[in-house]
Amino acid sequence: MRDVAIIGTGQTKFGRWDKSNTELFCDAALEAMEEANVDQKDIEAVYAGAVFPGFEEGQCNIGGHLVGSLHLGNIPATRFEGACCSATVAIRDAYIWVASGFYDIVLAGGTERALSMGTPFATKTFAMANDCKYEGNVGITFPGVFAMAARRYSKIYDIPLDKLREKMAHVSMKNHKHGALNPLAQFYQKMGNLKVEDVLNARMACDPLTLLDCCPFSDGGAATIITSADIARRYTDEPVYILGVGQGSAGHLGAQEDITKPASRVFSSRSAFKHAGLGPKDIDIMEIHDCFTSAEIIASEAIGFFDWGKGADAVEEGQTDMGGRPVINPDGGLMGKGHPIGATGAAQVHTIVEEMKGKAPKGNQVDPVPEIGMTDTLGGGFNTLAHLILGRSRR
Amino acid sequence: MKEYYVLTAKDFYDGLKEDKLLGLRCKECGQITCPPLPTCQWCGSKDLEKTELSGNGEILTFTLTDVPPEGFEPHYIVCLVRLDEGPTIMGRLDYDAEKVTVKYERSQELIGKKVKAGHIVLPADKYSMGEKLVPLFKVV
Numbered sequence: 001m002r003d004v005a006i007i008g009t010g011q012t013k014f015g016r017w018d019k020s021n022t023e024l025f026c027d028a029a030l031e032a033m034e035e036a037n038v039d040q041k042d043i044e045a046v047y048a049g050a051v052f053p054g055f056e057e058g059q060c061n062i063g064g065h066l067v068g069s070l071h072l073g074n075i076p077a078t079r080f081e082g083a084c085c086s087a088t089v090a091i092r093d094a095y096i097w098v099a100s101g102f103y104d105i106v107l108a109g110g111t112e113r114a115l116s117m118g119t120p121f122a123t124k125t126f127a128m129a130n131d132c133k134y135e136g137n138v139g140i141t142f143p144g145v146f147a148m149a150a151r152r153y154s155k156i157y158d159i160p161l162d163k164l165r166e167k168m169a170h171v172s173m174k175n176h177k178h179g180a181l182n183p184l185a186q187f188y189q190k191m192g193n194l195k196v197e198d199v200l201n202a203r204m205a206c207d208p209l210t211l212l213d214c215c216p217f218s219d220g221g222a223a224t225i226i227t228s229a230d231i232a233r234r235y236t237d238e239p240v241y242i243l244g245v246g247q248g249s250a251g252h253l254g255a256q257e258d259i260t261k262p263a264s265r266v267f268s269s270r271s272a273f274k275h276a277g278l279g280p281k282d283i284d285i286m287e288i289h290d291c292f293t294s295a296e297i298i299a300s301e302a303i304g305f306f307d308w309g310k311g312a313d314a315v316e317e318g319q320t321d322m323g324g325r326p327v328i329n330p331d332g333g334l335m336g337k338g339h340p341i342g343a344t345g346a347a348q349v350h351t352i353v354e355e356m357k358g359k360a361p362k363g364n365q366v367d368p369v370p371e372i373g374m375t376d377t378l379g380g381g382f383n384t385l386a387h388l389i390l391g392r393s394r395r
Numbered sequence: 396m397k398e399y400y401v402l403t404a405k406d407f408y409d410g411l412k413e414d415k416l417l418g419l420r421c422k423e424c425g426q427i428t429c430p431p432l433p434t435c436q437w438c439g440s441k442d443l444e445k446t447e448l449s450g451n452g453e454i455l456t457f458t459l460t461d462v463p464p465e466g467f468e469p470h471y472i473v474c475l476v477r478l479d480e481g482p483t484i485m486g487r488l489d490y491d492a493e494k495v496t497v498k499y500e501r502s503q504e505l506i507g508k509k510v511k512a513g514h515i516v517l518p519a520d521k522y523s524m525g526e527k528l529v530p531l532f533k534v535v
Binding site: 121 | 404457459460462471473475484485487500522528529
């Protein structure tokens, strides 16, 4: 297997867009291609995360339309769907195909127009990521999954629910503080100075989670250009290397042993660490799938940064804020930056790459420039997980 | 070709309609799988037989849904219940909505309470392939 690098990334602003999924993907893709200095004829395949284009705008079979729009000839294009994890699954596959030598350069990214669906229908479609017969039909929502996880966490670790909610509020405060400083974020220049009470007293979404415990619905696109480490040097002096990849799966929530210790996330993150020959202590900067405040805490433990039951204390103490280690979601995360689900994983990679080039927005840039970074992306009720470990230096 | 499912989703729903909670007993490890799968959720064996469960269990966790998916009426309680026979399933909880919110300081005491399964029927929507049969738990 060859070493693999990222030579370009692009991300649209996240928020509400009057553009199609194809347009959002292509805006991000062309930005990534310009940054990478790759010509259209250089790209050999397109891998695109897109979860609900059929529901959002009546678009299926989006891959061909991406290739046609970008004038990439007649190269193969494949849509990847793993709910909110789709783009990371696409990038992991791009990694594997490039590492194998089958392709030299792949365009991988994602797109989504979830905000444009409106809350009731978006909530309905997102809930389709659960088991349709035994979970979706009950009426569970994703805030509901992480509300249930929060109550379970409170019970298991004997943290009074009020205390746990205060600790969880710090996830929202931290990520909105960073998102408010990110010009590409949905909540740029908004909610940068939240207090615990603001989070606790916001409108209840799914008890005990308020709206400020939740990420928003979002529209947006993001893209990456993936090539071999050797070819990367022809295009850029600053490639970012993919050092390890992992992916994991699980069935319905009831069949998972403990929803506060998602085994699929443990499997996926351990796979990525093993692949990279690294461990949690090596990670300087981390993009975690903070779809909900409780979700970031659970993820920070499952990946191995904190002992079980200690992630809530860690965020409250600021261990994952700027100056902490690892810094978690310096770009605002899903909560502050937004969560166009098909694009989210590629946007996480975009952030890590920008950070490693020292080009992140003021207030988002980690100092010193991080050497090793990681992304964590979750699809559904821990049904699809994927992790990427990125580095400024080749192994 | 051989059909591997000893108990399908339709069979499971038909059982719920009569307040019967159906599952599978593994002939290799003896443990119970619910809701149905083509393999034992514990050991992976395909050697399964249909069995009727007691419907008894205890609440692992729950939430009150204020912002539901399109087609659902708000303010219902979703819960995860560990059945006495071992597996955990999702259902609705028939309980006072005010006592499952953070405003009620003893709400967490509901975790661990014993429940018994019945059912409710929710109307079909465009995507549900017919009406929805949902386990409805009551505290006993």
